[in-house]
Amino acid sequence: MKDVGLWTISKVVLNHSHPCYPNQAEMLKQHRELSMFVRRTIETHEEVRIRLSKTYQSFVAAAGSHRELGFIEKDVRKYITREVRNISEKDDAKEFGKYLVRMKETNQNFFFELNLEGDHCIKHVLWADARSKNAFDYFGDVVSFDTTYNTNRYNLVLGSFIGVNHHGQSTLLGCALVKNEDIQSFKWLFECWLRCMGGKAPKGILTDQCASIQRAIKLCMPTTIHRRCI
Known part of the structure; x- marks a missing residue:
C-alpha cells in the first residue's frame, strides 16, 4: 500500500524450493567477516603476487573445510579490491610521481605531467625524455598513437607515441597512462x-578506430588522421 508504506500479505507458500538449514546461518552475508589474522595474511599474499584462489584454498586447508572458515572466496576478493589494492595504488602513484621528479632533476629536458584523482590515484600522466623530444624534430611528420588496455592491478590504459626513423625503425616519442578512454x-x-x-603538430597521426581518440585529436591539432584497421 504505497499511500501508507505498508505491505499486505495476501498469500503464503510454506513449501520451500530447498531445505532450510539454520545451522548454516553463519554463511549469510551479515554473519561473514574476515579476522585480523586473515586480513594480514591476504595482504602478505597479495604483496608477493600469490593468486587469490590459492590464498583462499590455503585458508580452507587450514580450517579443514569451507564451512569452518566463516567467509567465502568472494569476501577475500572484495577485501583485495577495496582495501589492499586501493591503498597500494595510492602509494605507488606517489612513488611514481617521485620517480618522475627525480628524472626531471637529472635532466631538465625530461618532460612529464601528472594528474591525480581526488583519492590520489593516477588519472592521467604523460612523459617523454630528451631523446624522444629530439627524435620528434627529425621523425615527427607522421606519428602512430596506440593504446593498450593494461589488465594489471591498476587498470590503466597505456598509450604510446611512435615515429619511424631514417632506418625504418620505430622510435618512441612519448608514453602515457590514462584512467578512462x-x-x-x-x-x-x-x-x-x-x-x-x-x-608542433605532426602532419598525420596513424591510430585505430577509437572514436574518442579521433575526436580528441581533431580538437587539439590540425592534422590528418589515418585510421588503422585492427
Missing part, C-alpha cells in the same frame, strides 16, 4: 604531448 582524457593527453613537443 573518453574524449576529455585523450584531449588532456594530446594537449600535454603538444606542449612537450614545443607546440
Whole structure:
C-alpha cells in the first residue's frame, strides 16, 4: 500500500524450493567477516603476487573445510579490491610521481605531467625524455598513437607515441597512462604531448578506430588522421 508504506500479505507458500538449514546461518552475508589474522595474511599474499584462489584454498586447508572458515572466496576478493589494492595504488602513484621528479632533476629536458584523482590515484600522466623530444624534430611528420588496455592491478590504459626513423625503425616519442578512454582524457593527453613537443603538430597521426581518440585529436591539432584497421 504505497499511500501508507505498508505491505499486505495476501498469500503464503510454506513449501520451500530447498531445505532450510539454520545451522548454516553463519554463511549469510551479515554473519561473514574476515579476522585480523586473515586480513594480514591476504595482504602478505597479495604483496608477493600469490593468486587469490590459492590464498583462499590455503585458508580452507587450514580450517579443514569451507564451512569452518566463516567467509567465502568472494569476501577475500572484495577485501583485495577495496582495501589492499586501493591503498597500494595510492602509494605507488606517489612513488611514481617521485620517480618522475627525480628524472626531471637529472635532466631538465625530461618532460612529464601528472594528474591525480581526488583519492590520489593516477588519472592521467604523460612523459617523454630528451631523446624522444629530439627524435620528434627529425621523425615527427607522421606519428602512430596506440593504446593498450593494461589488465594489471591498476587498470590503466597505456598509450604510446611512435615515429619511424631514417632506418625504418620505430622510435618512441612519448608514453602515457590514462584512467578512462573518453574524449576529455585523450584531449588532456594530446594537449600535454603538444606542449612537450614545443607546440608542433605532426602532419598525420596513424591510430585505430577509437572514436574518442579521433575526436580528441581533431580538437587539439590540425592534422590528418589515418585510421588503422585492427
